Amino acid sequence: MSDSWIAVCSRDEIDEEDVMRFDHEGRTFAIYRSPDDAFFATDGLCTHEKIHLADGLVMDEVIECPKHNGRFNYKTGKALGAPVCVNLQTYPVKLDGDTVYIAIG
């Protein structure tokens, strides 16, 4: 797994309780910084209609999709109710120095 760590950004590029889009080799991801300053990553597109979650709103451990307000727990990927019914894929994230890395696998 450690071979596949990919540098995303420096920690300060994402505000606390916010999300950033990250595109890599034709795939798109959402990278989150929680209110308690931890980093998380999920697939970048909503499982409902493939909208970029990075345009949505982070509230505590929830990301709300900007299109129909579907909600996911971005730490677990769990879909929290209609109109999102399919969970999000999550990815390991680590912080090395000031750099955020994601393991895409």
Added chain:
Amino acid sequence: MTTSATKRDYSLIGRDAQRAVETGLSAAEWYHTDIPRKEMKELMKREDGPAIRDTALWLGGMVVTGGLGAALWGSWWCVPFFLVYGVLYGSASDSRWHECGHGTAFKTRWMNDVVYQIACFMIMRNPITWRWSHTRHHTDTVIVGRDPEIAVMRPPDLFRLILNVFGILDAGYAMVDMLRNAAGIISREEKTFVPAEEQPKAIRVARIWLALYAATIVAAFAMGSILPLMLIGLPRLYGAWHHVMTGLLQHGGLADNVIDHRLNSRTVYMNPFSRFVYWNMNYHVEHHMFPMVPYHALPRLHAMIKHDLPAPCPSILAGYREMIPAFLRQLKNEDYFLKRSLPPTAKPYREDFEPQALAAE
């Protein structure tokens, strides 16, 4: 002037539905005004305060006017109280259903959910079915054959519109839907937008509602009076006029089959009472462009992006002054619609995407 108008097929399982999917008109990428992320986050921020205040006013107003109306039942003095009660029940519930369905009214989730259920009951919209229909309305706004919430189809059925000012057809259809769902049946059209795993929930709610209406009818018989129905059920008819009046303005007479809300939605400046009942949905272009922004932040959003939008209608009356002639013209030519010109400060419409909307007259 086009003489051979295109006959529209509004069925969700018909020709136009299929064509919208094939041509990519359905689930398309819609135009959004650019807003810096920082400002957008401020606009999207959730709060409990405004909606708690407004809900206390709304439900408190219903208790007072409904209570006084009931106490004065039998005299003409009850009329003004029922007029207000009716609007709070049969119209304000529309905007509460809508905003809580988006989950943006309150910051606290359970508060959204409770008000959503109450409002759904009053406006007679199954909370499951209508959540999904509204989801589709946002994906495919006024796309013929895809949007299940097109209030005025072309050519407009003006008789139907007038009946609905008193909720007559809508409430009738709602009762039929409730009875059908309570019998365990989900229609073919409902199946196109309600996922299979959600359908049993729609059936459960319909059965609960049926029991509530049955209890109200039993109470009316027991009391030998329609008073229980004046409080539960009938206000959906005699109080519907305000939500119909404001709702028709949302998209009426504007373009269909476009993917820019500036062309198919209408922002209207309104008086404070209507904005309270309607929960600021008069900022309708703004709402469709950014459904994440709560109702109480829409005036701020409007101020921020109005340079990029067509000029809003200055009043409800002005909205009707442009919409009614458009409906009348659509009776003869269903391709007719009101074009929306943009201010010089706005980003132009995408000509490659909206050729019809930009060229037709």
